Amino acid sequence: xxxxxxxxxxxxxxxxxxxxxxxxxxxxxxxxxxxxxxxxxxxxxxxxxxxxxxxxxxxxxxxxxxxxxxxxxxxxxxxxxxxxxxxxxxxxxxxxxxxxxxxxxxxxxxxxxxxxxxxxxxxxxxxxxxxxxxxxxxxxxxxxxxxxxxxxxxxxxxxxxxxxxxxxxxxxxxxxxxxxxxxxxxxxxxxxxxxxxxxxxxxxxxxxxxxxxxxxxxxxxxxxxxxxxxxxxxxxxxxxxxxxxxxxxxxxxxxxxxxxxxxxxxxxxxxxxxxxxxxxxxxxxxxxxxxxxxxxxxxxxxxxxxxxxxxxxxxxxx
Amino acid sequence: xxxxxxxxxxxxxxxxxxxxxxxxxxxxxxxxxxxxxxxxxxxxxxxxxxxxxxxxxxxxxxxxxxxxxxxxxxxxxxxxxxxxxxxxxxxxxxxxxxxxxxxxxxxxxxxxxxxxxxxxxxxxxxxxxxxxxxxxxxxxxxxxxxxxxxxxxxxxxxxxxxxxxxxxxxxxxxxxxxxxxxxxxxxxxxxxxxxxxxxxxxxxxxxxxxxxxxxxxxxxxxxxxxxxxxxxxxxxxxxxxxxxxxxxxxxxxxxxxxxxxxxxxxxxxxxxxxxxxxxxxxxxxxxxxxxxxxxxxxxxxxxxxxxxxxxxxxxxxxxxxxxxxx
Numbered sequence: 001x002x003x004x005x006x007x008x009x010x011x012x013x014x015x016x017x018x019x020x021x022x023x024x025x026x027x028x029x030x031x032x033x034x035x036x037x038x039x040x041x042x043x044x045x046x047x048x049x050x051x052x053x054x055x056x057x058x059x060x061x062x063x064x065x066x067x068x069x070x071x072x073x074x075x076x077x078x079x080x081x082x083x084x085x086x087x088x089x090x091x092x093x094x095x096x097x098x099x100x101x102x103x104x105x106x107x108x109x110x111x112x113x114x115x116x117x118x119x120x121x122x123x124x125x126x127x128x129x130x131x132x133x134x135x136x137x138x139x140x141x142x143x144x145x146x147x148x149x150x151x152x153x154x155x156x157x158x159x160x161x162x163x164x165x166x167x168x169x170x171x172x173x174x175x176x177x178x179x180x181x182x183x184x185x186x187x188x189x190x191x192x193x194x195x196x197x198x199x200x201x202x203x204x205x206x207x208x209x210x211x212x213x214x215x216x217x218x219x220x221x222x223x224x225x226x227x228x229x230x231x232x233x234x235x236x237x238x239x240x241x242x243x244x245x246x247x248x249x250x251x252x253x254x255x256x257x258x259x260x261x262x263x264x265x266x267x268x269x270x271x272x273x274x275x276x277x278x279x280x281x282x283x284x285x286x287x288x289x290x291x292x293x294x295x296x297x298x299x300x301x302x303x304x305x306x307x308x309x310x311x312x313x314x315x316x317x318x
Numbered sequence: 319x320x321x322x323x324x325x326x327x328x329x330x331x332x333x334x335x336x337x338x339x340x341x342x343x344x345x346x347x348x349x350x351x352x353x354x355x356x357x358x359x360x361x362x363x364x365x366x367x368x369x370x371x372x373x374x375x376x377x378x379x380x381x382x383x384x385x386x387x388x389x390x391x392x393x394x395x396x397x398x399x400x401x402x403x404x405x406x407x408x409x410x411x412x413x414x415x416x417x418x419x420x421x422x423x424x425x426x427x428x429x430x431x432x433x434x435x436x437x438x439x440x441x442x443x444x445x446x447x448x449x450x451x452x453x454x455x456x457x458x459x460x461x462x463x464x465x466x467x468x469x470x471x472x473x474x475x476x477x478x479x480x481x482x483x484x485x486x487x488x489x490x491x492x493x494x495x496x497x498x499x500x501x502x503x504x505x506x507x508x509x510x511x512x513x514x515x516x517x518x519x520x521x522x523x524x525x526x527x528x529x530x531x532x533x534x535x536x537x538x539x540x541x542x543x544x545x546x547x548x549x550x551x552x553x554x555x556x557x558x559x560x561x562x563x564x565x566x567x568x569x570x571x572x573x574x575x576x577x578x579x580x581x582x583x584x585x586x587x588x589x590x591x592x593x594x595x596x597x598x599x600x601x602x603x604x605x606x607x608x609x610x611x612x613x614x615x616x617x618x619x620x621x622x623x624x625x626x627x628x629x630x631x632x633x634x635x636x637x638x639x640x641x642x643x644x
Contacts, residue, residue: 035444097620113448
């Protein structure tokens with residue numbers, strides 16, 4: 001079980017993710033961030049529960065909805081904000097943007113714009129870890145939509161038969177863009193898929209950071225000791241639309257409201273207060289987050305852009 | 319009959335709607351094409367008219383979408399599948415390249431695959447590396463496929479009707495930046511034949527051979543060139559495979575210069591095929607080497623200024639044409 005200090009850290013990281021994204025959305029409205037992005041708001045418990053259960057040098061693979069994974073794996077919000085602004089100081093030098101954010105030094109092998117495409121890569125990373133006997137584990141994030149790609153099937157089966165050190169963490173937010181899981185699956189829980197691959201599968205409350213943490217911790221230790229992969233389904237919800245162009249016509253206001261009442265951050269805050277943490281301690285953390293975010297925005301705005309000549313040199317390794 | 323002014327997206331939607339009304343074997347399949355109306359809004363309102371049986375939303379399973387379209391076509395339907403971004407065509411490449419394209423031939427002409435795969439190419443939306451690709455050239459290399467890439471609302475509607483009525487698999491290349499552009503289309507039913515290019519602007523000094531988004535940019539460039547005393551002819555290929563060789567050669571014989579303008583990375587793209595064709599068939603008429611003006615040799619960058627430099631802009635076309643004529 002995590003210590004009280006670790007739980008406070010989980011609250012802090014979830015809050016940092018939330019404020020990072022709310023701020024990014026404001027900047028988008030002001031035209032300081034362009035293109036599109038996919039907000040993770042509401043799903044913070046999955047990234048934080050999952051990444052907090054890993055060793056610092058373990059790996060993750062991320063998704064198009066990847067800001068939360070990146071921050072939870074220890075990224076600097078300054079360099080993330082700079083990336084969203086397309087600046088040279090960003091994690092990908094402004095070449096990747098929101099959908100391709102990666103922090104390889106911290107073990108984040110990157111976000112992807114192709115649904116399901118990171119699952120085989122996670123399996124490959126786990127294969128590398130096994131061959132090099134590093135005892136490292138790969139935590140593979142993906143959504144419910146990715147489960148119906150061919151890549152999922154091929155990769156999970158390979159990981160199962162090779163007994164690779166990978167944890168498959170499905171963020172089931174109930175919609176693949178607009179397509180509801182009740183229409184996309186003929187099974188009740190996505191975790192049931194595990195049966196077909198001969199690996200353990202379990203569903204957890206994805207709005208409960210401690211539940212996710214515990215499930216991933218057990219699965220990661222199993223993987224680390226040679227026990228092979230596990231499929232974990234975290235049942236969660238995105239409070240915002242799929243992307244910036246989503247008009248939310250496929251779900252009801254009532255449904256969104258019901259899920260918002262289960263906000264994972266408020267839940268953790270209540271728990272910490274119940275466990276005797278002073279309200280002033282949490283308020284102080286929130287202020288610290290605001291300062292970090294403001295610093296990040298300033299850093300991004302003041303940063304320079306890559307030139308075309310510099311970009312050309314990045315296509316091939318020299 | 320009077321004309322009406324509609325957007326490129328509306329033109330595609332009208333073609334889908336009219337063909338679905340005309341022929342009960344036509345149906346749509348793809349991701350988020352029902353209630354959501356498609357990622358770019360192209361199929362808005364169609365599920366309300368035709369129901370979920372004919373406007374079929376699927377899970378995120380591109381190989382299954384393409385395969386399902388092929389299978390349905392084999393047994394007598396005329397499916398129109400939507401692949402949300404052209405980058406995702408890679409995920410159904412086996413079905414398209416190894417199956418759809420070859421089935422008729424491999425089966426000795428005993429089967430046919432009358433299907434359309436619609437998908438948008440193009441950068442310029444800030445969507446970075448996985449949602450900005452222009453991979454249409456790859457498919458032009460495959461015998462058995464037809465590939466069309468309309469640049470106007472009129473051509474989009476007319477070509478889509480032809481594609482749906484065609485008995486071969488047709489890759490219908492749309493462009494994200496064209497969806498909201500407007501153009502005139504007739505009220506009555508019409509088709510634009512596959513395999514026919516069109517001179518969109520007459521000129522005598524140079525031919526700008528192009529397609530898709532680069533047609534409007536070439537037309538703008540031609541206006542600027544005209545002010546500088548250079549009359550550029552703008553030839554919109556419309557169909558990449560089969561290619562309208564006759565119209566290309568006729569134009570080059572008239573202007574004696576050809577600049578091939580396209581969005582994909584310059585190296586190995588379809589424009590190189592056009593350049594080779596001109597050199598083979600009109601060499602004696604050329605006053606200058608054929609020049610290709612294509613995109614940068616790099617994946618689409620996120621940064622908006624770099625993204626703009628990725629592909630030819632109006633000023634790049636003007637500059638390249640001037641260098642060839644002066």
